Amino acid sequence: PKPNIDPNAMLMKSYACQRRTPLKHHNSFLTDALEILAQNAEYNDNEGRSVAFRRAASVLKALPHRVKSMEDLRSLPCLGDHSQRVIKEILEDGSSREVESTRQSEQYQAIKALTGIFGVGVRTADRWFREGLRSPDDLIHTGQQLNRAQQAGVQYYDDLQKPVTKAEADVISDIVEKAVHAVLPGAEIQLMGGFRRGKEVGHDVDFLITHPEEGKEEGLMPKITNWLEEQGLLLYQKTTRNSYLEKMDGPARAPNNMDRFERCFSIFKLQASAESCTSNSTASVQDVSTGSETERHSDQHSEASDWRAVRVDLVVSPYSQFAFATLGWTGSKLFERELRRWAGQEKHMSLSSHALYDSKQNLYLRAKTEEEIFAYLGLEFIPPSERNA
Ligand code: ATP
Ligand code: MN
Ligand code: MN
Known part of the structure; x- marks a missing residue:
């Protein structure tokens, strides 16, 4: 791989898509801090500020060395005054007061816990926070109205909090492949998201599905989910139809992240392997001893169960x-x-x-x-x- 810094110009490119950013880098002690501020800005509906912190963090991820002094930051793009102040404090004192007080703040912790529930976005979490709710347990105790996704989110909360390993992603890949080929031979399946970027763990597993004969992929998702449901492999699923029309969605559409593919947000029931079964039962012993947790646990699947819930995203795309x-x-x-x-x-x-x-x-x-x-x-x-x- 080419270095990120042109040795002659000593210039780091300013768009992240012009740079190479490996998974493992040298500046987590700074990027973790900046990303807490980014996260907090997002919780406070300040997108501009959030992106500014994320861009600053991202530049440091692309550096081929650990930042030792402010000198190292000369001529780096995307580092605003605020980010520089935070970095300086961490370099000098080992931590930043703003970052630490954010990390400790009741609002930050509550919104983080509430948005950690599948189906809960910042807006809902913020409303609940203002109503005095702080955790998934509070939702149950106060009998909040939950939609179907949020109900599943609360029900499988503990499992969905646990990172998905690459080994689990591979098992799920095999299942998805089997399902897709059962209903549409010749379809192609690709692992996407963090696992395609080489991550060892993720919050979910993402798949993209297509078929070389354009049109064959139409209406594929319900067939896949039916097959999975028949096998008892789905705990939750919500399928959205494809709504993309080139004429309407092309240049005129506001640029945003949401696409219009046929997609399915789901929760898989994954049979645990022998090893993870053991670690599961160890975890449940600890969990039961924390009093406040027990209520929710009675709602969860059996502690000694041989399966876990895993978030899976499926997307179907036309070949073109x-x-x-x-x-x-x-x-x-x-x-x-x-x-x-x-x-x-x-x-x-x-x-x-x-x-x-x-x-x-x-x-x-x-x-x-x-x-x-x-x-x-x-x-x-x-x-x-x-x-x-
Ligand atoms: P993690 O390991 O936490 O899952 P990730 O990078 O895989 O990390 P995801 O949230 O699963 O994160 O998103 C994977 C990719 O899918 C991202 O590039 C994101 O832009 C894209 N994506 C996610 N949700 C949507 C959506 N609703 N519409 C369009 N693209 C999306
Ligand atoms: Mn993902
Ligand atoms: Mn995803």
């Missing part, structure tokens, strides 16, 4: 959009955001998970591979393992 969908569902979220910003601001193009539209030529640019999309955008190809911006 597969390269765009692949690029859009690989992440990281900041990398995606920066790609779209680059396309719009630097190239007068509009990028989504469906298509790339060139506003100057007034046409859609077709692509079969991610490499072609990077080329259209005038960017050096960045492989998935270096999109951990």
Whole structure:
């Protein structure tokens, strides 16, 4: 891999999609702190501020060395005054007062716990916080109205809090492959999201599904979920139909992250392997001893059970959009955001998970591979393992 810093110019590129960002880097002690401030800004509905902190953190992830002094930051892009102040304090004192007080704050902790529930976004969490609720247990005790997703989120809370391992993702890949091939032979399945970027754990497992014969993929999702349900492998699923129309969704549409593919947000019932069974029962002994937790646990599946709940996202894409969908569902979220910003601001193009539209030529640019999309955008190809911006 090429270094991120041009040895002559000593310039770090300013868009994350122009840089290589490996999974493991040298500055977690700074990026963790900046990302807490980013998270907190998001909780306070301040998106601009949140993105600023995330961009600052991302630049430090791309540095090939550990930051030792403020000198090391000279000529780095995206580091605003506020981020620099935080970094300086951490370098000098070992920690930042603002970060530590944010981390300790009741609001930060409550919104983090509440948005940690599947189906709960910042807006809902904030409303509950203002009503005095602080944790998933509070929701149960006060008998809050929950939608179907949130009910599942509360029911499987403990399992969904546990990171999904690559080994578990591989088992789920096999299951998804079996399901898809049972209902549509010849379909192609690709592991997406964090696991495609080389992560060893994730909060869910993401898959993209297509078929080389355009049209064959239509209406595929209900067939897949029916098959999975018949096998008793689904604890929850919500399928959304494809609503993409090139004419309406293309250049005119406001740039945002949501795509319109046929998709399914689900919770799988994953049979535990022999080892994870053992660690499961150890965990339950500890859990039972913490009094306040027991109520919710009575709602959970049996402590000694031989399965766990795992979040799985399934997306179906027409073959002609597969390269765009692949690029859009690989992440990281900041990398995606920066790609779209680059396309719009630097190239007068509009990028989504469906298509790339060139506003100057007034046409859609077709692509079969991610490499072609990077080329259209005038960017050096960045492989998935270096999109951990
Ligand atoms: P984690 O390990 O926490 O799951 P991740 O990078 O896989 O990390 P996800 O939230 O699973 O994070 O998202 C994976 C990718 O899918 C991201 O690139 C994101 O941009 C994309 N994505 C997620 N939700 C949507 C959505 N509703 N519409 C369009 N794209 C989405
Ligand atoms: Mn994911
Ligand atoms: Mn996901």
